[in-house]
Amino acid sequence: MQSSNPLSWRWTAYLCLLSVLFSLFTPAVMVKENDFKKCHQSGFCKRNRALADHAISQGTSWQAPYTIAHDQVSLKHGQLEATILKTIDQQGTTVNLPITVSFLLSGTARVTVDEEKRQAKSIELRNGSGARKERYNEAEKWAIVGGLTLDKDAKISHQDKKGITIKYGPNLEFEAEIKYEPFAIDFKRDGTSHIKFNDRGLMNMEHWRPKVDKVEPEKEGEEEKKEGEEEQKQEPKEVPPHLDESTWWDETFGGNTDSKPRGPESVALDISFHGYDHVYGIPEHAGPLSLKETRGGEGNYEEPYRLYNADVFEYILDSPMTLYGAIPFMQAQRKDSTVGVFWLNSAETWVDITKAKESKNPLALGIATKTSTHTHWISESGLMDVFVFLGPTPQDISKKYAELTGTTAMPPESALGYHQCRWNYVSDDDVKEVDRKMDKFKIPYDVIWLDIEYTDEKKYFTWDPNMFKDPISMGKQLDEHGRKLVIIIDPHIKNTGSYPVIDEMKSKGLAVKNKDGKDFDGWCWPGSSMWIDAFSPAAIKWWCSLFKYDAFKGTLENTYIWNDMNEPSVFNGPEVTMPKDNLHHGGWEHRDVHNINGMTFHNATYEALLTRKTGELRRPFVLTRSFFAGSQRLGAMWTGDNQASWEHLGAAVPMILAQGIAGFPFSGADVGGFFGNPELELQTRWFQAGAFYPFFRGHAHIDARRREPYMAAEPYRSIITAALRLRYSLMPSWYTAFFHANRDGSPIIRPMYWTHPGEESGFAVDDQFFVGSTGLLVKPVVEKDKDTADVYIPDDENYYDYFTYHKLPTSKGKTASVPAPIETIPVLMRGGHIFPRRDVPRRSTQLMKYDDFTLVVVLGKNGKAEGDLYVDDGDSFDYQKGQYIHRLFKLKDKLLTSTAASTHEGKSLSDGDWMKRFYNVSFDKVIIVGAPASWANKIEVTVKSESKERPVNLEYHKAEGAKAAYVVLSRLGVRVGADWEVNFA
Numbered sequence: 001m002q003s004s005n006p007l008s009w010r011w012t013a014y015l016c017l018l019s020v021l022f023s024l025f026t027p028a029v030m031v032k033e034n035d036f037k038k039c040h041q042s043g044f045c046k047r048n049r050a051l052a053d054h055a056i057s058q059g060t061s062w063q064a065p066y067t068i069a070h071d072q073v074s075l076k077h078g079q080l081e082a083t084i085l086k087t088i089d090q091q092g093t094t095v096n097l098p099i100t101v102s103f104l105l106s107g108t109a110r111v112t113v114d115e116e117k118r119q120a121k122s123i124e125l126r127n128g129s130g131a132r133k134e135r136y137n138e139a140e141k142w143a144i145v146g147g148l149t150l151d152k153d154a155k156i157s158h159q160d161k162k163g164i165t166i167k168y169g170p171n172l173e174f175e176a177e178i179k180y181e182p183f184a185i186d187f188k189r190d191g192t193s194h195i196k197f198n199d200r201g202l203m204n205m206e207h208w209r210p211k212v213d214k215v216e217p218e219k220e221g222e223e224e225k226k227e228g229e230e231e232q233k234q235e236p237k238e239v240p241p242h243l244d245e246s247t248w249w250d251e252t253f254g255g256n257t258d259s260k261p262r263g264p265e266s267v268a269l270d271i272s273f274h275g276y277d278h279v280y281g282i283p284e285h286a287g288p289l290s291l292k293e294t295r296g297g298e299g300n301y302e303e304p305y306r307l308y309n310a311d312v313f314e315y316i317l318d319s320p321m322t323l324y325g326a327i328p329f330m331q332a333q334r335k336d337s338t339v340g341v342f343w344l345n346s347a348e349t350w351v352d353i354t355k356a357k358e359s360k361n362p363l364a365l366g367i368a369t370k371t372s373t374h375t376h377w378i379s380e381s382g383l384m385d386v387f388v389f390l391g392p393t394p395q396d397i398s399k400k401y402a403e404l405t406g407t408t409a410m411p412p413e414s415a416l417g418y419h420q421c422r423w424n425y426v427s428d429d430d431v432k433e434v435d436r437k438m439d440k441f442k443i444p445y446d447v448i449w450l451d452i453e454y455t456d457e458k459k460y461f462t463w464d465p466n467m468f469k470d471p472i473s474m475g476k477q478l479d480e481h482g483r484k485l486v487i488i489i490d491p492h493i494k495n496t497g498s499y500p501v502i503d504e505m506k507s508k509g510l511a512v513k514n515k516d517g518k519d520f521d522g523w524c525w526p527g528s529s530m531w532i533d534a535f536s537p538a539a540i541k542w543w544c545s546l547f548k549y550d551a552f553k554g555t556l557e558n559t560y561i562w563n564d565m566n567e568p569s570v571f572n573g574p575e576v577t578m579p580k581d582n583l584h585h586g587g588w589e590h591r592d593v594h595n596i597n598g599m600t601f602h603n604a605t606y607e608a609l610l611t612r613k614t615g616e617l618r619r620p621f622v623l624t625r626s627f628f629a630g631s632q633r634l635g636a637m638w639t640g641d642n643q644a645s646w647e648h649l650g651a652a653v654p655m656i657l658a659q660g661i662a663g664f665p666f667s668g669a670d671v672g673g674f675f676g677n678p679e680l681e682l683q684t685r686w687f688q689a690g691a692f693y694p695f696f697r698g699h700a701h702i703d704a705r706r707r708e709p710y711m712a713a714e715p716y717r718s719i720i721t722a723a724l725r726l727r728y729s730l731m732p733s734w735y736t737a738f739f740h741a742n743r744d745g746s747p748i749i750r751p752m753y754w755t756h757p758g759e760e761s762g763f764a765v766d767d768q769f770f771v772g773s774t775g776l777l778v779k780p781v782v783e784k785d786k787d788t789a790d791v792y793i794p795d796d797e798n799y800y801d802y803f804t805y806h807k808l809p810t811s812k813g814k815t816a817s818v819p820a821p822i823e824t825i826p827v828l829m830r831g832g833h834i835f836p837r838r839d840v841p842r843r844s845t846q847l848m849k850y851d852d853f854t855l856v857v858v859l860g861k862n863g864k865a866e867g868d869l870y871v872d873d874g875d876s877f878d879y880q881k882g883q884y885i886h887r888l889f890k891l892k893d894k895l896l897t898s899t900a901a902s903t904h905e906g907k908s909l910s911d912g913d914w915m916k917r918f919y920n921v922s923f924d925k926v927i928i929v930g931a932p933a934s935w936a937n938k939i940e941v942t943v944k945s946e947s948k949e950r951p952v953n954l955e956y957h958k959a960e961g962a963k964a965a966y967v968v969l970s971r972l973g974v975r976v977g978a979d980w981e982v983n984f985a
Contacts (some may be wrong), residue, residue, distance in 0.1 A: 035254065036312065036321065036575050037302055043247025044266035045350045048378040049304070050241030052352070053200050064201035066912075067181040068099070068632040070161050078103045078150030080166060084113060084183055086207060095207040098610070099183075101176065103154040106147050106261040106400050107169035109176055109187065111197065113267075115207060123208045126249065130262030130517050130583060132654045134593035136382040139346045142599060143630040147403030148183045174390050178575050181962025187339075189390045193274045194339045195332075197386070203377055204272035205384060208263060211249055251508040256574035258591075259515060259581045268378040269386070271341055273332035274358075277371040278753065278763045281330040281340070282307065282351055283658040284323040284639070286315055286651050289751055289766035291330075294352045304350040304378070309595050309626045311576045313568035313641040314675050316895070317651045324640045325627035326566060326595040327662040331389075331397055332373060336758045338394045342387040342401060345379040346596040346628060352376040368964075380580075381592050394661070394754040395746065401663050402745025406633040410742045413874030414484050415560075415621045415636065416734050417446030417845045418724055419697035420708060421486075424453035428474040431485075434708060435478060437663035439843055441710040443721050444728045446844045448478065449486040449697075458526035459499050460489045461552050471554035486623070487555075488562040491534070492570075494526030501546065505532060511540040515581040522570040522578070531568055531578070534600035535593065536585035545937065547608040550554060557613075560621040561605050565789070566598040569628045597635070598626025606634040617877050627664060636666040636695045644673030644704070649686050650782035654766040656693060660747030666738075668695030679704050680716045681784060681822065687720045688825045689780035691727040692771060694734075694748040719823050725841055726825070730771075732836040732853060732869055735867040737772025739870035739886070748772060761813040765792045774867065775833025775858060776802065781819070789826040790815040798831030798861055798930060805929050806962040826964055831930060832860030834867030834889040839925070849874065850917060852924035853976060856890055859930035865891045868901060872975065873914035883912045885977050894984040896926070898974070902974060921976050926969040931956065935967060935984060943972060952982070 039045040041259035055062045065087040073082040084097040096116035096876050103109055108480070114135060117123055121133040163179045175188040185197040197203075239245070248264040249545055250257055273279060273557040278290045293300040301319070308327035314325060328343040330351075343349065354374045377386075385406065389397045393735050420438070425431050431448055438445050456462040463471050478485055493502050493511075505511050506519060511530040514520040519530055533539050546552060547561075580591035590597070602624040609620035621633040631637065637653050642648040652669035659667040671690035678686065687709070690696050700707055710721045727734075737748045747754060749769040752762030768791060777799065779791045793799060793810040800807050804857040808816045808828065818826045834857045842848045857865050872884035936958060940951040952969050959965040974980040 007763055013794050024207075027483055033316070033321070036310060037253060039306075039350055041253060042348070042350070043244075043251050044264065044380050045304070045378055046247075047242050047244060047264075048202075048204055048266060048268040048376070049352065049833050051204055052200075052270070052376055054240060054242050062201055064182040064198060064203050066097075066183040066198070066203055068178070068183050070180050075154070075156055075162055075164075075166065077150045078154045080178070083116075083730070086205065088207065096749055097205055101166070101178070102148070103151045103166060103168035103176070104147060105149040105151045106391065106403055107151075107174060108147065108400050108404070109168065109174070109388040111185065111384070111386045111388070113205060115205065117208050118262075118265075123262070123976040124210060125261040125513075126211060126263070127259055127261055129515065129581075130582075130587055131261050131589045132587040133262070135265065136346070136588055137590070138586070139344050139382065139385070139596065142346075142596050143344060143628065145290055145406045145630070145633070147400070159694035162339050169390070173496065187388050187390060189339075189392065194276075194390060195341065195388055196272040196274060196339070197269060199272045200270045200374065202268060204266065204268040206264040206266045208265065211263060218539070223719065233451045245698075256579065258574065258579065261581070262381075265381045266379060267345070267382065267384040268376065269384060271375045271377060271386070273339065273373045273375070275312075275370040276332035276334045276339070276373050278333045279330055279353060279373050280333065280374065280753070281327070283327050283656060283662050283664075283825040284325040284655065285321070285658075286317045286319055286323065286655060288318070288755070288764070288765040289654045289657050291353055292320070293354050295354050299527065304352040304376075307349040307351070307595060308575075309567040309577070309598055311565065311567055314643055315640065317647055324625045325631070325637065327627070327629045327664065328377075329401060329629060329662050330375065331394070331661060333394070333753050333757065334702075335760050336392070338391040338397050338757055340389040340391075340397045340401070342389070342404070342629065343377050343379070343433070344385040344387065344629070345382045346593050347380040347382050347591055348594060349377065349379040351378070381589075381754040392473045394757055395744075398663070398745045398747065405506060405630045405663055407743065407745045408632040408664070408738070408741045408748075409635060410619065410879065411636070411666065411738060412484075412619045412621050413731070413735055413845050414446040414482075415695075416731060416738065417696070418444060418727060419447040419449060419486070419695075420445050421449035421451070421697055422700040422704070422706070423451035425450055426453065426472055430919050431474050432477050434487070435481060435483065437708070437710050439481065441717070441721070441845075443709050444656075444724050444841070444843050445483070446846075447484045447486055447490075447560070449699075451488050451702075452490070452525055453702075454487060457494070457503070459494050459496075461501055463554050468554075472556065475554075476556060479556065482844035484558045484560055485556075485619070486560045486562050486621070488564055488567040489605065490525070490563065491531050491568055492522070492524040492526065492529035492565065493532065495528040495530050496522055496526075502530065504542065505530065506544060508538065510542055511538060511582040512578070515583065516580070516712075517583065520578070520582050523572040524565065524569060531599070532604070533585050534597075534604040535588070539585070542606045543604045544608040544611050547605075547612050549612060556618070557618065561609060561622045563602050564625050566601040566624060568597060570631075596628045598627040599631045602627070602631055602634045602690060618875055619877065628815040629663065632664040632666065636668070637664060638667065638695060638697065639669040641674045644676035644678035644682065646675055646682060646782060649682065649689060649780075650767070652689065653769065653780060653782075656750065657747070657751045657766055657769060660694075660749055661751065663745055665741050665746075665748040666694050668693035668697055670699040672698050672700060672707055674699055675701050679805070680712055683707060683712065684716045684719050684723075684822060685781050688723045689782065690778065692749065692769075692778045694738075694875065698718070715823070720821070723825065728842065728845070729837045729839055730776075730835075731845060731848065732838060732871070733772060733774045733776070735874070736836070736868060736870040737774070740772060746772075749778075752792065752794050759794045759813060762792055762794045762914070768792060770830075775830035775832070776835065777828040777830055781820050781826065787819070787821045789818045789820040791818050791826060791828060791934070796861070798859070799828045800831070800858060800929055800964055802827035802829050805964045805966055807964045829856070829858045829929065831858050832862075832865050833858050834865050834891065836867075845874065850921055852922045854925040854927065855889065855923055857889075857896065857926060859891070859928065859932075863932070869976070873912070878912055878914070884913055885918070887976065891928075896982040896984070898923075898978075898980050900979065919975070923972050923974050923976060924970070924974055926967075926982070928967040929964055930971075931965045931967040932972075933958075933965065938984070941969065942983050943974060943980060944983070945974045946978050
C-alpha cells in the first residue's frame with residue numbers, strides 16, 4: 001500500500017523536490033536502513049553470534065554446556081521425554097530444560113525444549129509487569145492445524161549411557177540419533193546423516209536469572225595513600241561479547257527503550273544440512289531463491305537473514321534485511337534429495353548461513369568432497385520448537401509441511417483474474433468510469449480496489465461523504481459486469497471522538513495494551529490510533545460484527561477486503577512498529593508474538609467475511625501484507641511497496657517462488673511498481689510477467705501517474721491487452737493449479753529444483769518457472785531492450801513455443817535462446833502434458849463460467865501426454881460436498897481419454913444450481929502439438945461418450961521448418977463431466 005512516512009501526502013511534491021536536489025550530491029536513498037536494526041544492534045543476536053565466534057575459535061576444545069541425564073530418558077507411544085541439563089558456572093550448577101521429541105505419523109519429527117523454572121512460573125518479573133512468566137507456547141495454536149498424530153510404531157534401536165537411537169517414519173526408514181553429552185541429534189534417512197542439531201555446539205537457551213544490581217564500593221573510610229605511593233589502578237576486565245549483560249534488562253534503539261521484565265530469554269541452535277549446497281525459503285526477503293551465506297566473503301551477505309515483520313517501504317534488493325512477513329521454514333536440496341526444518345517461533349529471529357567443503361579423505365582432491373550448509377537460528381524469546389522433514393522429494397516436504405500448517409485457501413475464481421488498483425480512485429464516479437473504459441477497450445479484469453482515501457478522514461467502516469456518496473450504486477454496476485470491489489481495512493483505529501468503532505473498542509477493552517496495561521496509542525495514517533488485539537476471541541467476535549451488511553453500510557456481496565499495515569506499522573514506534581513490551585490478550589508480550597500479529601488480524605477479517613450474513617458461506621478474499629506460517633489458509637499476499645524499476649521487476653519472481661515453496665503460493669508483486677512512473681516498455685513487460693503471478697494486481701502510489709492499461713499508447717496497449725487475455729484464456733489451468741495447492745500444498749508456480757530435483761545445474765535457477773502441472777515453462781523478460789530470452793532446459797523432453805509451436809533445439813542442462821520481442825512472452829510447452837484453456841475472450845471470469853473448453857495436448861518423446869482439469873462454482877464451499885468436476889486426461893497408444901479423478905466427483909449431481917447449469921458445458925476443441933506424421937492422411941476420428949459414437953473432423957497441419965506438426969479437432973461436443981475417448985488408430 002503506502003509508504004510509512006508519517007508526513008501527510010500533501011507534502012510529497014515538496015519532499016520529492018528536496019530529494020531531487022539531494023540526489024545531485026549523494027546517491028539516492030530508498031528505505032532508511034538506519035531505522036532498522038542490524039545484528040550488532042540487537043542484543044540477543046549480537047550475543048549469540050558472538051557465542052558462535054567464540055565456539056568456532058575454540059575448535060575441538062569447545063563443548064556446549066548442554067547434556068541429557070541418561071537415566072531420565074523415556075520413549076512412550078512415539079514421544080521421547082528427557083531433561084537437558086545446562087551447566088551455568090564452574091561449580092557445575094545446572095538449569096533444567098525439559099525436552100520432548102515427538103515422532104509423528106507423517107514421518108516428521110518435532111523437537112521442543114522448554115525451561116523448567118519459567119514453565120512452572122517460578123520467576124519474578126521486573127517493573128511490576130503484567131506479562132506472562134512462561135516462555136511463549138501458543139505459536140502452535142495459530143500456525144498448526146494438523147499432522148501431530150504420534151507414530152506409535154517408533155522404536156528404540158539402540159540405547160546406552162552415551163545416547164539413544166529411535167527408528168521412525170514410513171517403514172522405519174528414518175532415524176534420530178540423540179547424543180547425551182554434549183546434547184546433539186543426528187537425523188538420518190536410510191542410514192545417512194542429513195540434518196544435525198547442535199553439531200557445532202552453538203545451542204543457547206538463555207535461562208531466567210534475577211537481576212542483581214551491582215553496587216559500587218564505598219570510598220568512605222578508605223586508608224589514605226602513603227606519601228609517594230602510587231595509586232594501583234585496576235583495569236576493568238573486558239567482558240566477552242557473548243557474556244555481555246548490557247542489553248539483558250533493557251535495550252534502546254532509535255530513541256525507544258524496551259523494558260525486559262523477564263530478562264534475557266533468547267533461544268538459539270545450529271542446524272547443519274550435511275552434503276547440501278543449496279538452501280531455500282525463510283521468506284520474506286528481496287534476494288535470490290537459493291539463499292546466500294551471511295558471514296561475508298565475495299558475493300555473500302555480512303548480516304544474517306532477519307525475520308521481523310516490518311513496514312520496509314521501497315525496500316532495497318539483494319539483501320537479508322527483514323520485510324513484511326516471516327515464514328521460518330527452510331529446505332535444503334542436493335541431487336535427488338530434499339530435507340527441511342520449520343522453526344516454530346514467532347519472536348524476532350535471525351538466521352546465519354555458512355557453507356563448508358567436507359571430505360573424509362584429505363587426499364581425494366575434491367572427488368569425494370561435498371558441501372554442507374550450516375545454519376544458526378536465533379530467536380529473542382519463546383520455546384525452542386523445531387520440526388524436521390526428511391523428504392526425500394520436494395513434493396514430500398511440501399505435503400508434510402502443509403499437513404502441519406494447512407494449505408492455501410481455495411479462492412474465489414474471480415481472485416485469479418486481474419486486479420486494478422491504485423492509491424487512490426478518488427470517487428465512486430471514478431471507479432465507474434474505470435470500469436466502463438476497461439469494457440470500452442475490451443480489456444478483461446475482475447476486481448477494482450480502493451485505498452484509504454475512500455474513508456471519511458481515515459476512519460475505517462465509513463465512506464467519504466463527498467467523494468463516495470453512493471457506494472451501493474458503484475458496487476451494483478461492478479456486479480452487473482461480473483466484477484468485485486476490494487476496500488482497505490487496516491488494524492489501526494483512529495482515536496478520535498464521535499467515532500463508534502474506537503468508542504466500542506475502548507469500552508470493551510479490545511485494544512492492544514502498553515506495558516502498563518493501558519490502551520496503547522501510536523501514530524499511523526489517521527494520526528493518533530489504537531490497534532485491535534486480534535489474539536483475543538472477544539476482539540475477533542466484535543470485529544466480525546463490524547462487517548455485517550447492515551453495520552458496514554455501502555458494502556455488498558461482491559465487496560472484499562485488503563488488510564495492510566498489519567506488521568503492525570506504527571509510524572512513531574521502534575523500527576516503525578509496536579514496542580516489544582506492549583501486552584496482548586493472555587498477558588503475552590508483543591516481543592513473543594510479533595511475527596504472528598499480522599496473521600491474527602488477517603484471520604479476524606477472514607472470519608468476518610465468512611459471517612457477514614447467516615447462511616451466505618461465500619469464499620472470502622482477503623489480501624494481507626504481513627504473514628506467518630499458516631497465513632496461506634486465509635488468502636493472498638503481495639511483496640509490498642516496490643519500485644517502478646527493472647531491478648524490482650527482476651526481483652519479483654524469486655520472491656514469489658520463495659513464497660510458494662514456503663507454503664504460501666497465492667502471492668504476487670505490484671505490477672508496474674508501486675513507487676514511481678514506469679516507462680511503457682517496463683510497464684508492458686511487467687504486465688507480461690504479472691500474467692503469470694498467482695496473484696495478479698496492478699498498483700500505483702498516489703503521486704504516480706494514472707496507468708490503467710487502456711491509457712498506454714499503442715502498440716503497448718494492445719500488447720498489455722494480449723497479456724491479460726492470455727491470463728484469462730489459461731484460467732482453467734490456473735484454477736486447477738490452485739486446486740492442487742489446496743489439496744497437497746504444492747507451489748502454484750514451481751522453481752526448477754522443485755520440478756527437477758535431480759538436475760543440479762538448475763538448483764540456483766530462479767528467473768523462470770513451471771505453472772502448476774501444466775508443463776508451461778515461463779521466463780519473463782526483466783531487462784530493458786531485451787528481445788531474446790535464454791531459457792534453462794532441465795531435461796531431455798520436447799519443448800515447443802506456446803504461440804508458434806516451434807520446436808526448440810534443446811539440450812538437457814543447457815539454455816535455449818528464445819525470440820522475445822516486446823510483443824512476446826517467452827512461454828514454452830513441455831512435451832508429455834495436457835492442459836485446459838478457454839478461447840472465447842470475455843470481460844471477467846464471471847462471464848466465462850459456462851463457456852466451453854479447449855484441450856491442448858503436447859506429445860512427449862514417447863508419444864504420451866497427461867493432465868487434468870478441476871472445475872467448481874468458483875464461489876461457494878459446495879465443492880467440499882462433492883459439487884465439483886475433476887477430470888484426468890491421457891493420450892496413450894493413440895487413445896485420448898477423459899475419466900473422473902475421484903469417486904466423490906459430482907456427488908449429488910441433481911443438487912446445486914451450478915451443477916445443473918454446468919451440465920452441458922463441453923470440450924469444443926482439441927489441439928495436439930507434435931502430432932506424428934502417420935496421422936497426416938486421417939480426415940476424421942471416432943469419439944465415444946455416454947454410449948454414443950460419432951466421427952469428428954481431423955485437421956492435420958504438417959511440420960514446416962522449426963514448426964511442429966499439429967492436429968486440430970473442432971466441434972468435439974463431449975460434456976466436461978462425462979467420460980469420453982478419441983481413437984486415433
